[in-house]
Amino acid sequence: MNLNDRAAGGLLALACGDALANHVEFSPRGSYQITGVDNRNGPLPIGQWSDDTGLALCLGESLLTEGGFNAKDQMIRYEGFYERGEGWPGKYRLAPGNTLAQALKQFKYTDEPFCGSTHPLAAGNGGLMRLLPAVLA
Numbered sequence: 001m002n003l004n005d006r007a008a009g010g011l012l013a014l015a016c017g018d019a020l021a022n023h024v025e026f027s028p029r030g031s032y033q034i035t036g037v038d039n040r041n042g043p044l045p046i047g048q049w050s051d052d053t054g055l056a057l058c059l060g061e062s063l064l065t066e067g068g069f070n071a072k073d074q075m076i077r078y079e080g081f082y083e084r085g086e087g088w089p090g091k092y093r094l095a096p097g098n099t100l101a102q103a104l105k106q107f108k109y110t111d112e113p114f115c116g117s118t119h120p121l122a123a124g125n126g127g128l129m130r131l132l133p134a135v136l137a
């Protein structure tokens with residue numbers, strides 16, 4: 001198995017795990033019972049990956065297209081993903097988390113890609129959910 005196969009496998013695993021788990025996101029552990037593929041606890045259809053996978057794909061596309069890190073290109077892709085649905089797999093879309101929503105709002109008005117909050121309590125886990133493409137690059 002070469003590196004490209006491993007990268008594709010990693011991204012596929014990310015999307016599959018996301019699609020299987022996004023229906024219980026934000027639910028306390030033990031507060032739900034998985035009874036089969038019809039279990040619904042969220043706005044997305046069963047089997048659709050969420051914005052977590054979508055943002056990872058945006059990052060991956062940016063890294064590949066730009067040949068490396070380009071913060072402005074990443075923000076433009078995140079903006080297109082949320083505002084115009086670019087890259088969403090279906091008609092159901094989610095809103096960005098608070099941290100990214102605020103950064104996208106600032107970016108829209110300032111064109112400055114490093115515009116997120118620096119307050120330590122403002123940091124969510126979104127950056128971790130889209131980290132895989134950066135590791136693969």
